[in-house]
């Protein structure tokens with residue numbers, strides 16, 4: 001037995017989260033793609049079966065009330081809230097992340113007022129945020145400037161209305177300084193909108209603690225909600241009365257069944273709703289969130305850092321020297337829950353890894369991306385992934 005195999009065994013034996021693997025449907029594949037699509041929680045199939053057969057099939061329209069369908073967006077928002085450090089009543093679930101970026105950013109610009117004519121966007125952002133920000137700027141008559149998160153403090157000024165940032169860089173896994181950047185944005189009198197897609201469920205976010213204004217995120221990655229599961233929108237409580245949605249649909253009306261001609265927004269988190277909630281996906285997500293019962297996000301973070309540290313150690317041991325280069329920061333304070341390795345023929349290497357039962361993903365042009373979901377990835381998985389990587393690198 002190699003030294004690293006022994007170490008993996010010791011780390012797995014001491015892992016306080018090790019037992020959580022039973023809450024998922026897993027096989028002998030090493031699944032390091034939970035930062036794209038989380039694994040299936042074991043309780044979800046039966047829960048979805050109940051939603052389809054009993055709630056829809058038997059109760060039909062009655063389920064909007066009796067099965068709690070109507071209030072699902074806020075109820076599930078409250079279930080996500082502790083995972084991102086938010087008190088109840090500030091998160092609503094629904095729509096895609098892209099749509100919520102649009103709502104949040106336009107609302108932030110409207111809150112900032114007419115005098116502020118510039119939006120800053122993370123130049124390294126996942127593309128959808130950049131596209132939406134460009135359209136939001138055109139619609140609101142503001143200019144858009146793309147700057148890296150490190151450049152944000154120097155770019156802020158009296159003109160800044162809102163800043164749209166990614167908490168963790170989807171390509172490199174770099175964790176940005178949410179508390180520091182949010183404080184800098186506030187000092188300039190602007191509003192901070194954070195995209196939490198790659199941090200929620202992987203590390204503590206502290207939305208309330210750090211005074212974040214607005215935030216969005218998806219639920220199909222580290223929250224394991226399933227393919228296309230709905231996203232969420234956080235609006236800090238004291239801003240809710242000023243949240244002027246650019247998509248004021250009937251389900252965010254103060255009196256949705258009043259069928260009024262004039263729009264009057266609901267109070268609280270429901271103000272972020274738009275149209276009829278996608279109940280099947282939403283209730284699959286609600287069931288999926290049960291895997292978090294009794295799990296602290298701090299424990300998840302501690303294991304995540306141990307997993308990524310160990311992966312880096314194993315890659316150094318198994319990969320031919322100089323063949324791959326980590327583009328993920330070594331400092332814990334700057335690392336999300338993934339390791340990204342730059343490699344010339346990354347696309348072919350990932351195909352060979354997948355053939356050998358190690359699933360990560362490839363991000364153009366040259367990045368091998370490995371995501372570590374502490375709820376179901378163990379240290380033996382990590383050692384095996386790095387060993388197979390060493391074997392498939394030509």
Ligand SMILES: Cc1ncc(COP(=O)(O)O)c(C=O)c1O
Nearest residue numbers: 096097098126128170195197218
């Ligand atoms: C940071 C970030 N924002 C947004 C998205 C996607 O948004 P949507 O849920 O609208 O597809 C992703 C998807 O991977 C992402 O990584």
